[in-house]
Amino acid sequence: MPRTPSALPFPIGPIRPTPGARTALRPAAVTIDGGFWHDRRATNARVSLPQGPDLLESAGNLHNLRLAAGRAEGEFQGAYPFVDTDVYKWLEAAAWQLAEDSGEPLAAEVERIVALVAAAQQPDGYLNTWFQLVKGGVRYQDLRWGHELYCAGHLIQAAVAHHRATGRPELLDVARRFADHIDSVFGLPGSGKPIDGIDGHPEVETALVELYRETGERRYLDLAGYFVDRHGHGLLGGEAYCQDRVPLRAATNVEGHAVRQLYLLAAAADLATETGDDELRSAGERLWRAMTATKTHLTGGLGAHHDREDFGDPYELPNERAYCETCAAIASVQWSWRLALLTGEARYSDLIERTLFNGFLAGVSLDGERWLYVNPLQVRDGHTDSGGDQSARRTRWFRCACCPPNVMRLLASLPHYLASGDEQGLQIHQFVTGTYATDRVRVRAETDYPWHGTVAFTVEETSADGPWTLSLRIPQWCREFRVRSGADAYDQSDAPVDHGWLRLTRAWEPGDRVVLELGLEPRLTAADPRVDAVRGCVAIERGPLVHCLEQVDHPGGGLDDIVLDPSRPLAVKHRPDLLGGVTTVVAAGRRRRLPDRGWWPYTSASGTDGGSDREPDGEPVELTAIPYHVWANREDGSMRVWLPTS
Numbered sequence: 001m002p003r004t005p006s007a008l009p010f011p012i013g014p015i016r017p018t019p020g021a022r023t024a025l026r027p028a029a030v031t032i033d034g035g036f037w038h039d040r041r042a043t044n045a046r047v048s049l050p051q052g053p054d055l056l057e058s059a060g061n062l063h064n065l066r067l068a069a070g071r072a073e074g075e076f077q078g079a080y081p082f083v084d085t086d087v088y089k090w091l092e093a094a095a096w097q098l099a100e101d102s103g104e105p106l107a108a109e110v111e112r113i114v115a116l117v118a119a120a121q122q123p124d125g126y127l128n129t130w131f132q133l134v135k136g137g138v139r140y141q142d143l144r145w146g147h148e149l150y151c152a153g154h155l156i157q158a159a160v161a162h163h164r165a166t167g168r169p170e171l172l173d174v175a176r177r178f179a180d181h182i183d184s185v186f187g188l189p190g191s192g193k194p195i196d197g198i199d200g201h202p203e204v205e206t207a208l209v210e211l212y213r214e215t216g217e218r219r220y221l222d223l224a225g226y227f228v229d230r231h232g233h234g235l236l237g238g239e240a241y242c243q244d245r246v247p248l249r250a251a252t253n254v255e256g257h258a259v260r261q262l263y264l265l266a267a268a269a270d271l272a273t274e275t276g277d278d279e280l281r282s283a284g285e286r287l288w289r290a291m292t293a294t295k296t297h298l299t300g301g302l303g304a305h306h307d308r309e310d311f312g313d314p315y316e317l318p319n320e321r322a323y324c325e326t327c328a329a330i331a332s333v334q335w336s337w338r339l340a341l342l343t344g345e346a347r348y349s350d351l352i353e354r355t356l357f358n359g360f361l362a363g364v365s366l367d368g369e370r371w372l373y374v375n376p377l378q379v380r381d382g383h384t385d386s387g388g389d390q391s392a393r394r395t396r397w398f399r400c401a402c403c404p405p406n407v408m409r410l411l412a413s414l415p416h417y418l419a420s421g422d423e424q425g426l427q428i429h430q431f432v433t434g435t436y437a438t439d440r441v442r443v444r445a446e447t448d449y450p451w452h453g454t455v456a457f458t459v460e461e462t463s464a465d466g467p468w469t470l471s472l473r474i475p476q477w478c479r480e481f482r483v484r485s486g487a488d489a490y491d492q493s494d495a496p497v498d499h500g501w502l503r504l505t506r507a508w509e510p511g512d513r514v515v516l517e518l519g520l521e522p523r524l525t526a527a528d529p530r531v532d533a534v535r536g537c538v539a540i541e542r543g544p545l546v547h548c549l550e551q552v553d554h555p556g557g558g559l560d561d562i563v564l565d566p567s568r569p570l571a572v573k574h575r576p577d578l579l580g581g582v583t584t585v586v587a588a589g590r591r592r593r594l595p596d597r598g599w600w601p602y603t604s605a606s607g608t609d610g611g612s613d614r615e616p617d618g619e620p621v622e623l624t625a626i627p628y629h630v631w632a633n634r635e636d637g638s639m640r641v642w643l644p645t646s
């Protein structure tokens, strides 16, 4: 008897569709026990997460909760009405970590802070230290900037994580009381609720869907649907910035503040998953296509503008002023994963891979102690650092510290985003060393990806009667691959690939092996010609990794004068000595000697009127391109992803 998807096990993670959800796929249970992501997650567990409470203490976040709980005296600390969310995101991250390793002292720290949060909650369920302490308890009067529901959303997500990971009810009780309070306040005109309104920063919507999934309380799902659909009706003044210009169902491209837009879209995908709302699903698919075609940086980074942290216009993708907030990369992964599960399509996991390995991972230093809030694709020679949160230099913490604990929670919950199951079998979306399991099958994988392209899978257990399908995502960047399984061998010319999925259907037995070899030849990538900022440039990529030049690897001058010669081959150099062990790509280039003039008469490429003065040959220089995600881990200097070819 084939089992229904609802019989699949519930792995512990942030998204748990209900048994009746209209989803193509459900998250599988994954453990990562070696390789690239294991190492980065180990740093998260060993360094970043344990430092959280001290950082939250010195930034005043915990002090504010103590004040609200009547356990301390003094002034509110912090510059923003949403500083509570740093605590909640850290709690969520710690909870996912506890799901893997319930050891002390993390568990004790979590319970200490959970108790503090509970003590700060008001008797009617409301909780926001800024409004309780600074605004005299006046609530919901500044929905555009106040972030009260945004904070509630992060609290609810932390509570769901805590409950799933530890089985403990304390934080979930706090979250439910707050959600019940919100439900008693917000609703359509005529509903008897006092406020018809939305929060300027979406977040509560996904959280409410997940609270519904955790508790079975339908009111929370309905409330999430209300909030999503009330965007775009002018309740906040009709601005694109907070997704209030046009209803999501009618929107044609992503717009406004990137993180806000992406969290809202993640909620729309959740709602479509739980309710079967096809209009909402189509809107999400349409907007995702528009975003990837017109508003996504090569690194997967999103949000072109420093000004208002905004998506910007189609093809407006600057380099040195790229915003690409780390939180936007995280929100993108969250949204794409929901769409991957909902639709079963591999392209969403292609973007997840690009984002994880590049735009996301650059947000944290190799030692796990320093962060980037914005992730530019270029730092110019002679760059004068403005300092502050939007600096192009790594920082220990931020005044607006939204990104670091967000990185922590994604790394801690990363196994959740890697594989799925359905009635047909198991789908491997991302390649790691570890095990991938549904309730019927368990497969082990060994790999040194992304440095090497071989992934060896071994079926460890299967209780399925008869054949089932092992589906492997063939990354969209991959031009050549081979796969061997028993007597079968395919390459890209004859493999059974269906919309990005290599489908291997067999009556699998324990011990059966599949070896996938993805070609990792380095390649040059050009951008859509409408992206003026990089016209005439190429970027170096290898596998899922975007590469960049850093000044420290190119002594004798800056990077603004460098030109890459695309006619010369690219070479691969494994460098165990460099940046914790990376693979570099070596290219041939020149360092131009340009006159300091600013502009000069135009000549065509074949022009004869002084072209040599305009474009001297320059000295040959060997270009060393490191993976973008490890930039800014050595001395400060210039950096660039897109390289001119002439």
Ligand code: FUB
Pocket: 082, 201, 259, 260, 309, 325, 327, 400, 402
């Ligand atoms: O407004 C809360 C968070 O702060 C946003 O998600 C980030 O973009 C930053 O503005």
Ligand code: ZN
Pocket: 325, 326, 327, 328, 373, 401, 402, 403, 404, 406
């Ligand atoms: Zn952020």
